[in-house]
Amino acid sequence: MAFVEKGGIDAGFAPIFAERIAPEIDRLEAERKALLSRARRNSLISLIVGLALAGGVIALWGASGGALVGAIIVAVIGVIGALVARSMQSAKWTGAVSETVMPPVCDFLGDVRHDRMAKDGFPVGTLRTLGMIGSYDSSTLRDRIEGTYRGIDYTLVEARLTRESRNNDNQKSTTTVFDGLLFRIALPAPAPTKILIARNHGMVGNALAGLFAGKSGRKMPKVDTGHPDFEAAFELHAEDPDVVPGFMPPRFLDNLVAIGEAEGGKKGAKGMLAAFFGEDFFLALERKEPFLEVAKLGQPIHGIDEVLHDVFDDLTIVRRIIDRLMDDVPRA
Known part of the structure; x- marks a missing residue:
């Protein structure tokens, strides 16, 4: 995988990408798949537990209005638990990619x-x-x-x-x-x-x-x-x-x-x-x-070279603002 420079703030980054990021791609993709599998498993467990408890509420107290409300609440808690389970693994994934990608980018940009x-x-x-x-x-x-x-x-x-x-x-x-x-x-x-x-x-x-x-x-x-x-x-x-x-x-x-x-x-x-x-x-x-936004859990890491262009653009926001404050046309 190669990084294609666009001639802006990223000019000269291709060798850094090849040396410090490209060798980590396969490792990161394996980690993504493991985290995604864990997220799906934990989400499914949370949903099953929520639905089982909801069914238990109805079986214990019947289909009365109060029991139905209680069953719905328990089921909703199960759904929330599933979302939280996926969110936790997604956060771990984003952190892993950020720790790999951002240091080389920051080192390349300087201070x-x-x-x-x-x-x-x-x-x-x-x-x-x-x-x-x-x-x-x-x-x-x-x-x-x-x-x-x-x-x-x-x-x-x-x-x-x-x-x-x-x-x-x-x-x-x-x-x-x-x-x-x-x-x-x-x-x-x-x-x-x-x-x-x-x-x-x-x-x-x-x-x-x-x-x-x-x-x-x-x-x-x-x-x-x-x-x-x-x-x-x-x-x-x-x-x-x-x-x-x-x-x-x-x-x-x-x-x-x-x-x-x-x-x-x-x-x-x-x-x-x-x-x-x-x-x-x-x-x-x-x-x-x-x-x-350096990565999403549901997307393969092999498109990280394109994502990095968005990262560079985000990092130039403050530079463009400072250029304007100094009465210059933004440089990047």
């Missing part, structure tokens, strides 16, 4: 580090304080990337933030607060004031967002940038509005809109939130698209 489990975390609380994201009580972080590009330090992570609530009947529900990518990009010099680039929900929506903002960034004075494209997508708030025009001239606003449209997935600029705070630029991109 880039990858942590699939995101053990070092991300300052999500700062984003909540700045008003970029709403209140949440559970966070799932993965695929943390840390590195330096053009002399600028950055961190990005895939994040899913959720909040649980209960209705009048005490039934619990889960709301997704954020699902996408979070970035921290170091600034060459500290921002002159705290700035929030919030989403434009329209006059009424913005008023309601400000009303329920608590102490978040929407409570800061609103700044009219006079930039039609920027104002169509965003509402800007700053602690000191007077310094914003000098810090964010029209060309810079053009670039922020371009970042949202290019990197915001299907939502475009409407899927982007940002803030300047101290020495950092924070960015949130709501995206449903997979990020660093």
Whole structure:
């Protein structure tokens, strides 16, 4: 198996692939088949146990309404158990491929580090304080990337933030607060004031967002940038509005809109939130698209060379953003 370079960020990776990844393909495929077999076996056991217990409930208490409800609940638990069993093996598989593939990729790119489990975390609380994201009580972080590009330090992570609530009947529900990518990009010099680039929900929506903002960034004075494209997508708030025009001239606003449209997935600029705070630029991109998806349990590993092109594209997202912030056409 050979890796076909496309002449972008992957230029020169073919020899690394041949030396460090290609020799592991057969081993990985054997591991995938073993994990898939285990997932199917455990899922089947969970389903059989669930259905057997459901049948036992009906046999013991008859086909009354209560017994049927109990049987359905037990059967559903069996289905959930089957899904969990497959999910566990799928996670093991993804981890195995990631441990094989990502180190050579990161070494090739230079000052880039990858942590699939995101053990070092991300300052999500700062984003909540700045008003970029709403209140949440559970966070799932993965695929943390840390590195330096053009002399600028950055961190990005895939994040899913959720909040649980209960209705009048005490039934619990889960709301997704954020699902996408979070970035921290170091600034060459500290921002002159705290700035929030919030989403434009329209006059009424913005008023309601400000009303329920608590102490978040929407409570800061609103700044009219006079930039039609920027104002169509965003509402800007700053602690000191007077310094914003000098810090964010029209060309810079053009670039922020371009970042949202290019990197915001299907939502475009409407899927982007940002803030300047101290020495950092924070960015949130709501995206449903997979990020660093190196393998699926149900797919053979022999197509990993094509998957790696998607991996390289994912890793260039932050580079394209930094290029825009530095007023350059993205290089990769």
